[in-house]
Amino acid sequence: MSTANPIRIGNLTDEVRDVFSAVTRYPVDILEPHASLEEDLGIDSVKLGEVFAVLREKFHLPDTLNMPRESLRSIESIATSLREYVQQNSFATSLPAAHVNGNGFANGNGHVNGNGHLNGNGHSNGNGHTNGNGLAYGNGHMNGNGHVPHGAPVFSREDFLNQVRDVFCTVTRYPVDILEPHASLEEDLGIDSVKLGEVFAVLREKYGLPAVMDLPREQLKTIAGIAESLSHYVAEKPTEFPAPPFPVAAPAPASQPVAAAAPVSQSPVHRFEDFDEQVRAIFAEVTRYPIDILEPTASLEEDLGIDSVKLGEVFAVLRERYNLPEVLDAPRESMKTIGTIAEALRRYVDLPQSGGLHDVPAVSNGHSNGNGHGTGSGFEQRPPVVEALENRPFEGKIALVTGSGRALGKDVAVYLASLGATVIVNSFHSREQGDKTVKEIIAAGGKAIHAWGSVANPQHVETIFEQIEQTYGGLDFFVSNASNGMLGKLEDLTPEHFEKAYRTNVIGLHQCALRAVNLMKRRGGGKIITLSSPACHGYVDYFGCMATVKAAVESLTKTMAIEFARYNIQVNCISPGPIYGELLNKWPESKRLIAEWEQATVCDRLCVDRDVSSFIGYLLSDAAKLFTGSVLVMDGGISVRWGGVSGAAAENVNATARSANSQQNVGVALPAYH
Amino acid sequence: MATKHDLSLVAALDSAEITAEIQTSYLRETEVQEAATIANQRRREEWVAGRIAAKYAFLDGEGFHESAGLGELYVRKLNIADLASFSSDAYRSVSVIRDRAPGGGPARVGWSSGSDTVQVAISHSAGYSCASLGTAGVCSLDLETPVQRVPEFYLQTFTHRERDWVGACAGAHGLNPEWLYTLLWSARECLLKTPRFTDLSLWHMPALEIDIPDGAERLVRIHDSKDLSGSFEFLQASTFRGAFRLAVAGSPNLILTAITEND
Numbered sequence: 001m002s003t004a005n006p007i008r009i010g011n012l013t014d015e016v017r018d019v020f021s022a023v024t025r026y027p028v029d030i031l032e033p034h035a036s037l038e039e040d041l042g043i044d045s046v047k048l049g050e051v052f053a054v055l056r057e058k059f060h061l062p063d064t065l066n067m068p069r070e071s072l073r074s075i076e077s078i079a080t081s082l083r084e085y086v087q088q089n090s091f092a093t094s095l096p097a098a099h100v101n102g103n104g105f106a107n108g109n110g111h112v113n114g115n116g117h118l119n120g121n122g123h124s125n126g127n128g129h130t131n132g133n134g135l136a137y138g139n140g141h142m143n144g145n146g147h148v149p150h151g152a153p154v155f156s157r158e159d160f161l162n163q164v165r166d167v168f169c170t171v172t173r174y175p176v177d178i179l180e181p182h183a184s185l186e187e188d189l190g191i192d193s194v195k196l197g198e199v200f201a202v203l204r205e206k207y208g209l210p211a212v213m214d215l216p217r218e219q220l221k222t223i224a225g226i227a228e229s230l231s232h233y234v235a236e237k238p239t240e241f242p243a244p245p246f247p248v249a250a251p252a253p254a255s256q257p258v259a260a261a262a263p264v265s266q267s268p269v270h271r272f273e274d275f276d277e278q279v280r281a282i283f284a285e286v287t288r289y290p291i292d293i294l295e296p297t298a299s300l301e302e303d304l305g306i307d308s309v310k311l312g313e314v315f316a317v318l319r320e321r322y323n324l325p326e327v328l329d330a331p332r333e334s335m336k337t338i339g340t341i342a343e344a345l346r347r348y349v350d351l352p353q354s355g356g357l358h359d360v361p362a363v364s365n366g367h368s369n370g371n372g373h374g375t376g377s378g379f380e381q382r383p384p385v386v387e388a389l390e391n392r393p394f395e396g397k398i399a400l401v402t403g404s405g406r407a408l409g410k411d412v413a414v415y416l417a418s419l420g421a422t423v424i425v426n427s428f429h430s431r432e433q434g435d436k437t438v439k440e441i442i443a444a445g446g447k448a449i450h451a452w453g454s455v456a457n458p459q460h461v462e463t464i465f466e467q468i469e470q471t472y473g474g475l476d477f478f479v480s481n482a483s484n485g486m487l488g489k490l491e492d493l494t495p496e497h498f499e500k501a502y503r504t505n506v507i508g509l510h511q512c513a514l515r516a517v518n519l520m521k522r523r524g525g526g527k528i529i530t531l532s533s534p535a536c537h538g539y540v541d542y543f544g545c546m547a548t549v550k551a552a553v554e555s556l557t558k559t560m561a562i563e564f565a566r567y568n569i570q571v572n573c574i575s576p577g578p579i580y581g582e583l584l585n586k587w588p589e590s591k592r593l594i595a596e597w598e599q600a601t602v603c604d605r606l607c608v609d610r611d612v613s614s615f616i617g618y619l620l621s622d623a624a625k626l627f628t629g630s631v632l633v634m635d636g637g638i639s640v641r642w643g644g645v646s647g648a649a650a651e652n653v654n655a656t657a658r659s660a661n662s663q664q665n666v667g668v669a670l671p672a673y674h
Numbered sequence: 675m676a677t678k679h680d681l682s683l684v685a686a687l688d689s690a691e692i693t694a695e696i697q698t699s700y701l702r703e704t705e706v707q708e709a710a711t712i713a714n715q716r717r718r719e720e721w722v723a724g725r726i727a728a729k730y731a732f733l734d735g736e737g738f739h740e741s742a743g744l745g746e747l748y749v750r751k752l753n754i755a756d757l758a759s760f761s762s763d764a765y766r767s768v769s770v771i772r773d774r775a776p777g778g779g780p781a782r783v784g785w786s787s788g789s790d791t792v793q794v795a796i797s798h799s800a801g802y803s804c805a806s807l808g809t810a811g812v813c814s815l816d817l818e819t820p821v822q823r824v825p826e827f828y829l830q831t832f833t834h835r836e837r838d839w840v841g842a843c844a845g846a847h848g849l850n851p852e853w854l855y856t857l858l859w860s861a862r863e864c865l866l867k868t869p870r871f872t873d874l875s876l877w878h879m880p881a882l883e884i885d886i887p888d889g890a891e892r893l894v895r896i897h898d899s900k901d902l903s904g905s906f907e908f909l910q911a912s913t914f915r916g917a918f919r920l921a922v923a924g925s926p927n928l929i930l931t932a933i934t935e936n937d
Contacts (some may be wrong), residue, residue, distance in 0.1 A: 029716050113915035207796045286824055298713075305714035307799060309859055311876055313823045319880075332875040346876075396842035422845035449844050472844050473851020474828070474837065522828035522851075567829075593910075 012086075013079040020075055021059060022053045029294055029305040033076035048072070055082070085388060136573055157227075160234060164227040167206065171199045181224035196220070206235050220633050273347055279318065279342040286314045297340035311335070322349050373467050392420030394622060396521075398472045400424040400464075402455050402512065403482030407432035407581050409533075411609035412479055412616055413437055417446030421477065424468055428454040428482070455482045455508030456500075465515040475519035477620050479529045482507045484547060487542040487587060498547050505549040509556060513571075525568025527620050530557045531612075532575040532631060534639040542588050550575075554631050561629030570628040577635025579607040601636030682747040683734055684806040684815065684932065685727040686902045686925070687809070689719035691754060692726065700757075700765035702786070716801060723798040725805035729751065729768040731794070731805050732783045733760045749804070749905040749923045749930060770794060780814075780867070782824040783807055795867065797930075802902070804930055811826050814867030817930050820856035832858060833883045843890045849897050853929065858884050861911065861920050868933055870915055887922070888913045899925045906932065 013033050021028045024047060037043040043051075056581045059082070060473060071081040136328045161181060174189070183189050185196060203209060208231065219225040276296065284291040287306060300306040306314075318324060330344035394416060404413040405427030414437065423441060425448050427434030434450045441448040451467050453460030456535070468475055485501035486493055513528055520526030535543045536550035554573050561571040578584055578597050583604075587593060598605055615634060618624055633639060682896040695875040698706060707727055712718040730752060749845040750756070769786040784791030795815040804817050828837065832855065862882040865871050874882070892907045906921040 029714060032715050196741060301714075302711075302712040304715045307818075308863055308876055309818055309823070309856065312831055312859060312879055313827040315877055315879070316826040316828075319830045320826045326880045327878055330875055330877050335875050335877065396838040396845070398845065399842055423842070437686065472841065473855070474841060476841070499818050518825060522827035523841065524829050524832070524834055 013076055015058075016055065016079040016082065017075050019054050020051055023047065023054055025288075026293070027287070027289060027305075030289060031075060032080070034074050036073055037075070038362055040075075041495050042290070061085075065305075071631050078239050094323075139351055141349075156378050157231065160231050161224060161227040162282070164203065164230065167202050168199055168223055176223065176347075179223055181227070182222050182223055185223070186221070203230060209233050275346055276339065276342040277278065278321075279345065280338050282317050282321065283314055283338055286310065286317055294338055296342070297337050299336055300338070301336075318345065324348050394477075395420035397476040397620075398419040398424070398468070398474060399477035399479065399620075400426065400451075400468060400475060400512075400516065401479040402426045402508075403428075404479075405430035405437055407583055408576075408579055408609045408612055409481040410437050411449065412481060412613045414441055414444070414446075415613035415617060416477070416479075416620070417441040417448055418444065420446075422447040422449075423471065424448070424464075425450045426455075426464060427452060454504070455512050455552075456481075456484065456504040458511065461508070461515065463512050465512075465519070469519060473519075474522040475516050476523050476526045477529070478512065478520075478526065479531075479616060480512060480517040480553075481531055482508060483531070485546040488544070489542060489544065490544045493545050498548070501549045501551070502547050506552045506556060509553060513560055513564075517567060517569060520569050528560065528564070528569060528571040529616050529619055530554075530573040531570070532557075532573050534575050534577055534633050536575075538639070538643060541593060557631065558629045565628065570619075571627065572624075572627050572629070573631040574612060574615060574619070575631050575633045575635075576607045576612045577601075577638050579609060579612065581609065597638055600638045600641045601642075603636050606636065609632060682806070682934075683731055684747065684804050684930065685731040685734070685752055686749050686750040686802060686804045686817075686930070687723045687727040687730070687752045687757075689716075689801045691722040691752065691757070692719065692723055695933060696708075696726070696757065697722050699762035700729065702766050702769065705770075717798075720798035720801060720803050724798050724805055725770050726757065726765065727803050728770045728781070728783050728805035728807065729765045730757060730760070730797055731807050732792070733764055734769050735807065747906045747921050747932060747934070748905060749902055749906070752903055763820075770796075779856060796934075799928065802928060806932065811903050813869075814864045814933050815930065816864040816867065816932075817928060818856050818860045818861045819928060820853040820926075821852065822852055823855070828855060833880070834924045835885065839886065839890075843893070847891055847894050849890075849893060850926070853897055853926065854893075857922065857929050857931065860929050862913075864920070864931045864933045865913060865918070866909065882913050884911055884913055884920075896922050896924050897926060899923075901925050902928055902930065906930075 016027060017031050017033060020026070020031050020043070024031075024041075024043060026041070031041065035041050038045075039050060055078075063083070071077045148149055165176060165179050165181065166372050168174070168179050170191075172179075179189065203226075207230070219229040280291060280296060283289070283294050283306075287294075287310060289304070294304065298304050300311060301308075319326070324345060325348060326386075328344070328348055329339075334340045334344040357568060367651075397420070399413075399416045399421040401409055401413040401416065401423060403409040404423075404425045409427075410433070413423045413425050423446070425434050425437045425441070427437075427450070438448045438450045449467075449471060451464045453464045455461055455464075464496055484504035486497040487595060488497070509530060516526070516528060530553050531539075532550040532554050533543070533547065536547040536554065540547065555577070557571055557573040564571060578594065584590060584594065594606070611634060614633070619627060619632075694820075697709075697792050699707070701722065708720050709718055710723075710916055712721055715936070756785055767786055768783060770783045771783055771791065772781045780793050780795060782791035792807050793813075794805055795813065796803065796805045797815040797817040798804070799817040800819040802817060804815055806815055821914040832837050832840075840858070843849050843852045859879070861884045862879050863876075865882060866874055869881075886909050889907075889909045892909070896907055902923065902925055904923060906923045909920045909922060911918055911920045921934070923930040923932075
């Protein structure tokens with residue numbers, strides 16, 4: 001059944017524009033209603049066909065709709081035609097479809113300038129170019145229109161030009177009609193140096209051209225110029241091109257750079273041409289504008305509608321990508337176009353990282369952005385807010401503690417809140433306890449909210465982090481405490497037990513961490529704490545499933561520590577031994593095991609929640625900045641004393657070992673379990 | 675000494691209010707032509723709205739309409755009826771002149787027939803334009819829209835201290851962090867428009883750390899304001915070149931900051 005929408009005359013232009021935006025993915029701002037679809041916006045006939053299909057569907061338009069070609073030149077003219085149609089037909093949804101109106105989709109010539117220039121700035125459309133590219137051949141071999149004089153050889157100039165043009169067509173995928181021989185490759189056709197390099201590579205392959213050729217740079221600006229330059233080399237291959245060589249333009253001076261090398265060179269990243277393109281690409285990435293639209297000389301504000309904050313975003317990305325200084329010598333006027341910005345930044349990119357700073361205005365006064373960039377000396381000199389609040393060092397910090405409705409997680413949440421952090425309490429099975437934890441924190445003068453959901457459920461994870469983002473916009477600490485798993489002997493465990501444990505402990509950690517990192521980036525960094533168990537390195541009764549997934553947690557912790565370091569995020573794992581509490585009491589044979597564990601410690605007691613919370617607090621502080629990727633065991637010495645094997649098992653192993661040693665009398669270095 | 679143009683009105687105009695008729699009847703022909711050279715439609719509409727808002731502010735000052743008293747900065751969101759307070763001839767009799775020279779000063783506004791002009795600050799965002807004038811009034815204005823930005827933006831543009839401030843304000847007062855980050859950006863941009871910072875450009879934003887030690891709770895009223903109209907909140911702020919008083923107005927979707935020359 002059709003879901004056609006009624007056409008509303010009043011906002012038809014906007015509606016049509018929205019459809020164009022949806023189909024082309026161009027920002028609406030770019031889609032100037034009066035701009036030529038082809039010449040200004042670079043929307044070709046096929047794309048226009050897509051738009052029409054959507055319009056037809058959206059408004060239930062008949063295929064027989066009369067839309068003259070000239071009415072299809074701009075969004076406004078299309079909207080006008082639709083408007084007229086609607087006015088003439090009081091209801092626009094009933095005409096049967098007969099055939100696709102092929103007239104409407106293209107003008108048959110399909111000239112697209114490839115640059116998608118906005119109008120109003122005198123940009124040309126790629127057609128009817130005057131030959132401003134130095135191709136006025138003094139030798140009379142080629143006229144200004146690219147035609148070959150009469151009497152051309154079998155392998156004519158025109159043939160070769162067409163072949164070169166075909167190569168351009170293949171590589172760029174532009175319709176051949178667009179590839180006007182005398183159009184400027186860069187300015188009219190939007191063919192950049194890298195794309196030109198691709199073309200050269202194909203030409204080199206196709207005609208067996210040498211890697212080094214003496215081609216004047218100025219001849220490489222048009223297809224005609226390139227064809228003319230290459231013809232000399234091609235003509236020397238009589239087997240392929242039996243015609244006599246036609247004369248070429250005067251050879252370039254020896255001092256000129258080797259032609260074709262510049263655009264196709266596998267050069268360092270920071271070649272000037274490359275850098276300009278990279279800056280443009282970053283603009284495209286941040287603004288989501290099609291790169292063709294981002295004409296280097298267009299005014300950012302007036303032609304492209306890029307405002308100052310958006311420009312700030314671009315600068316932030318540029319700064320990060322190229323480690324650019326916070327302060328540089330660039331006048332305001334240089335910030336008006338992509339081209340001038342690239343030019344202003346270029347010398348800082350080409351200079352060694354520290355080299356570009358000495359000659360800039362002394363405006364920073366020791367300030368730094370705190371991320372290791374910039375002048376480098378300042379941030380520590382400014383007392384941060386948190387330092388002024390001695391007893392609440394985490395004031396202003398946002399902390400997520402998963403599984404914090406009860407037990408250890410709850411204590412961590414309460415403790416961090418007592419240090420000033422705003423805590424996101426997360427619970428799933430213990431929803432009421434989660435609410436209760438929040439109330440307790442608030443009652444104690446702290447700040448907390450409850451984000452219910454399971455870390456093992458992707459949708460819940462999404463919701464939890466959306467809530468954090470909407471509420472706080474960022475995150476400083478993520479304590480991954482949520483856990484799930486079965487205690488039991490291996491023979492009693494099923495695949496489902498392992499899957500469940502893995503999904504919560506490992507996949508849940510991974511998914512939450514990724515989202516946490518995104519929020520931490522906004523805060524300039526952050527800290528992630530994971531929780532494991534020393535038992536994953538040995539044997540503990542009934543812990544086979546949990547030990548396995550905790551081993552994975554430790555491994556994941558180390559990977560995250562390295563991969564997230566670039567965002568100034570430290571990741572550490574605390575591996576506490578048994579912790580007194582309700583969970584420990586649920587352990588099979590808990591009475592026996594607790595007694596054994598207590599006996600194995602050096603302090604005759606197991607951990608309490610606050611032991612772990614305090615240590616988490618330390619790891620989250622700036623004092624622990626150098627900890628990352630660490631797995632820190634806190635078990636009162638149990639694992640040292642037992643070497644990772646629980647009491648009864650250790651006794652058995654020791655007995656076996658003693659027996660083996662005594663019977664076989666071999667010097668096998670068995671672990672020291674005693 | 676204060677002049678009649680020291681009235682501290684910021685005229686805010688939504689470009690959606692401007693019909694084609696208003697545009698052609700309120701702008702001078704040269705202004706219409708200049709607008710036509712702006713390729714981007716939104717920007718063009720904002721430009722037109724900015725010109726009309728500036729003219730309105732000038733005409734309002736000339737007539738001492740609804741004086742709020744010296745030193746009391748307030749923003750008035752203009753509607754069709756407000757615009758109609760003055761005739762189209764009056765609008766066309768006023769010119770806004772932009773200093774196009776590199777590093778040129780702020781725009782000025784005055785009677786087209788006369789040589790006396792006054793400085794005008796204009797800013798625009800999301801289809802809105804704001805204008806204020808006066809030699810002792812608003813020195814710079816900046817209007818921004820709080821939206822989510824790329825992650826690098828927060829990391830690279832704002833210092834730890836600013837991020838802490840945003841976190842603390844968001845947590846303590848329920849303010850939208852994007853709104854707060856945009857406020858910090860807007861304050862920076864406002865500074866760039868003042869004579870003290872002409873040597874810096876947008877690139878230098880990270881060096882312009884804004885410290886707002888207290889008063890954040892007063893932002894709640896602005897943050898929750900229904901629309902752009904109303905009085906400003908003033909916050910004492912500082913950057914590495916010293917202290918300044920930051921005026922903030924806005925709504926959940928817009929932030930308007932102002933710095934006055936007297937500060």
